[in-house]
Amino acid sequence: MGSEPFIAVRKLKKTFHTHEGALEVLKGIDLEIDRGDIYGIIGFSGAGKSTLLRCLNRLESPDSGTVTIGDVEITALDKTSLNGHRQKVGMIFQQFNLFDSRTVYRNVSFPLEVAGIPKARIRTRVEEILELVELTDKINCHPGQLSGGQKQRVGIARALANQPDVLLSDEATSALDPQTTFSILELLKDINRKLGLTIVLVTHELEVIKYACTKMAVIQDGVIIEKGDVRSVFLNPKSETSKQFIKINDEFLKDFVVEEGGGI
Amino acid sequence: MNELLVLLIAPTLQTLYMIFASTLFSLILGFPLGVLLCVTDSGGIAPRPSLNNAVGRVVNVLRSFPFIILMILVFPLSRIIVGTSIGTTASIVPLSIAAAPFVARIIESALKEVDPGCIQAARAMGSSNRQIILKVLIPEALPSLVAGVTTTIINLIGYSAMAGAIGGGGLGDLAVRYGYQRFRTDVMIVSVIVILVLVELVQLTGSRIGKRLLVKR
Ligand SMILES: Nc1ncnc2c1ncn2[C@@H]1O[C@H](COP(=O)(O)OP(=O)(O)OP(=O)(O)O)[C@@H](O)[C@H]1O
Ligand SMILES: [Mg+2]
Numbered sequence: 001m002g003s004e005p006f007i008a009v010r011k012l013k014k015t016f017h018t019h020e021g022a023l024e025v026l027k028g029i030d031l032e033i034d035r036g037d038i039y040g041i042i043g044f045s046g047a048g049k050s051t052l053l054r055c056l057n058r059l060e061s062p063d064s065g066t067v068t069i070g071d072v073e074i075t076a077l078d079k080t081s082l083n084g085h086r087q088k089v090g091m092i093f094q095q096f097n098l099f100d101s102r103t104v105y106r107n108v109s110f111p112l113e114v115a116g117i118p119k120a121r122i123r124t125r126v127e128e129i130l131e132l133v134e135l136t137d138k139i140n141c142h143p144g145q146l147s148g149g150q151k152q153r154v155g156i157a158r159a160l161a162n163q164p165d166v167l168l169s170d171e172a173t174s175a176l177d178p179q180t181t182f183s184i185l186e187l188l189k190d191i192n193r194k195l196g197l198t199i200v201l202v203t204h205e206l207e208v209i210k211y212a213c214t215k216m217a218v219i220q221d222g223v224i225i226e227k228g229d230v231r232s233v234f235l236n237p238k239s240e241t242s243k244q245f246i247k248i249n250d251e252f253l254k255d256f257v258v259e260e261g262g263g264i
Numbered sequence: 265m266n267e268l269l270v271l272l273i274a275p276t277l278q279t280l281y282m283i284f285a286s287t288l289f290s291l292i293l294g295f296p297l298g299v300l301l302c303v304t305d306s307g308g309i310a311p312r313p314s315l316n317n318a319v320g321r322v323v324n325v326l327r328s329f330p331f332i333i334l335m336i337l338v339f340p341l342s343r344i345i346v347g348t349s350i351g352t353t354a355s356i357v358p359l360s361i362a363a364a365p366f367v368a369r370i371i372e373s374a375l376k377e378v379d380p381g382c383i384q385a386a387r388a389m390g391s392s393n394r395q396i397i398l399k400v401l402i403p404e405a406l407p408s409l410v411a412g413v414t415t416t417i418i419n420l421i422g423y424s425a426m427a428g429a430i431g432g433g434g435l436g437d438l439a440v441r442y443g444y445q446r447f448r449t450d451v452m453i454v455s456v457i458v459i460l461v462l463v464e465l466v467q468l469t470g471s472r473i474g475k476r477l478l479v480k481r
Contacts, residue, residue: 057388086390097381100481101403111389113399144481162389 004068005032006198007056007166012065014051014222025051026062027222033215038192038199040213040230042206042245048222049202053168056200057089058082069166087115090159094171096151098143104130104154105139111162125161132194133157133187149180156187160195167191169201173208185212206245210234218242268454271438276458278352279434282424283462285356287417290363297323297364298371299397305376309383310393326365331423334358335430355432359423367416374408375401407477414470418463425459435459 009031016023025048033039043049054060056067058074067074069089077085090111098107105126112122130136133153143151152172159167169188173181189212191197203209209216209230217227218241225239237243300319304312329337335358339349342357378401386400402409425436435455443452 059384059388083390083392086388089388091385091388093381093385095381097379097385099382099385099400099404100379101406101477110386110399114386114389114391114395142481158385158389168388 006035006037006070007031007033007200008066008068009052009055010066010068012052012055012062012067014048014055014060014062025222026055028065029219029222029224031217031224031227033198033200035198036192036196037215038189038201038213040209040216041200041202041219042204042209042216043219044241045204047219049204049219050170052219053170053200053202056166056168057086057091087111087162088164089166089168090162090164091168091170092152092155092159092172094174096143096148096155096175098151098154098158100143102142103139104135104141104143104146107143107154108157108161110158115162117162126157129157129161132160132191147180148176149183152176152180152184153187156184156191160191160197163195165198167197167199169199171203172201174203174205178207181208182211188212218245268450271442271451272435272454272458275433275435275438275455278432279421279424279436279459279462282352282356282359282427282432282434283417283420285353286359286363286420286424287413289356289360290367290416290420291413293360293364294367295371297368299375299401301368301372302375302401303393303397307380309387309396323365323368326361327369329362331358331362331426332429334362335426350431352427352432352434355424355427355430358430359420359427362423363416363420366419367412370412370416371409374405374412377408378404407474410470410474410477414466414474417466417470421459421463421466 009029012026012029013024014026016025029052041049041052051060055062056069056074058067058077062075065075072085074082074085099110102110108126108129109122112125117125127136127139130139133156135150135153135157138146138150138154143154146154155172167188173184176184185208188199188201192199201208201213213230215228216230216233217224218233218239219225220239220241226233226237226242233242234246237246297319301316301323302308303310304316304319306313306316335355338358338361342349342354345357346353348354382400382404383396386396391399424432424434425439427434428437428440435458439452439455442448443455
């Protein structure tokens, strides 16, 4: 290794000021994510997962610290360059956040319109990406006519349309049933393989991490308490929270041990 | 019967003219204000609390002004804009000014109903504020916007009935002049019926367009 990671988060801090007072949500986060990783961030509700993820495309502005993606320091960008940068960072959400007034086609074309891509190229690109997520037959449907899983596929297609380098996923499978969850995770893995896309994935479900991620970090009360290869964290959890997470999911641990024994 | 019809033609056209023109101008004035109020709100996409407060206050003051007084107060303005302060065309000035703040609030609240998640997604895709307004806020709020415009037109039909006070003519004026002052109850009743039919038509069309937009989702 030695060289700089693709995504580097350094000493990131964020405090929310509410009527009830100040709430320090990120207390100096350090994180390094390599190109091509599927990096899982897990933690209990309120731990600061979404806030951390939202700092990566500056939907949330940190108070101090830096976020660097590639050679761009996100935390130092002005508004115009930030928008340009965001066009190259896809994001998917728990509630899908599709545009109800637009068809599937026009949802997926949205980021391309925003980026000012010519109409003719938009058509090809949208058709291509809808094929990838297997939704070609729904191209003229409105989101209201789709199932949750299909909606998230549209969300993924929309996030990937402008060929981003990074995909941020905030509990993208939390509103879906287990079977659909796995098909979406399978799609994300597929995309990661095919496009070499780096994925940062926030979740409170250990299954998701186990199924999809290569690296992981455990966040608690705004602090990263553990990080590393999924396998090593699973087999040798150091912190109480990780142990707690993994104890709840004892069976998964067994899976790992078996796989380990099988020499995978 | 024939005489009634002849009596009705001119006032009906005047009413339609007043409503059409004042709807148009109140939208031109009120729509941008509504967008401004939504966007600059503390939870909006470009918060400007002091500007929002100032505009909000002006809108509120204008909204609470009794229309009959407003009509007289804008005489000088009407003279500047249309060259006269009385008549059908002149009455479009107070009508538009009375409806504009109403439009602003209706547009504002329709736009505020748009799912914040959608706005956030647009933001995450690198949209500028202008793109968010034009590509997300307005299209997503369209059914509510249509309902708001429908209400505005219906309110304007009501207001336009008062235009007779400044020589604006129209159906309300006909009802008052013939029905009340000349004891022609039949004229009064028929004018009121025409007004009701207009309101009903507008409501029906508005609901239909709204429904069509929603079915497509
Ligand atoms: N805009 C905000 N203003 C004030 N407080 C906020 C804001 N956003 C988040 N918080 C608070 O910060 C804390 C962390 O929130 P965050 O959404 O990052 O948690 P999370 O780990 O994603 O939780 P969950 O699993 O429930 O989504 C919570 O206590 C939350 O209430
Ligand atoms: Mg969250």
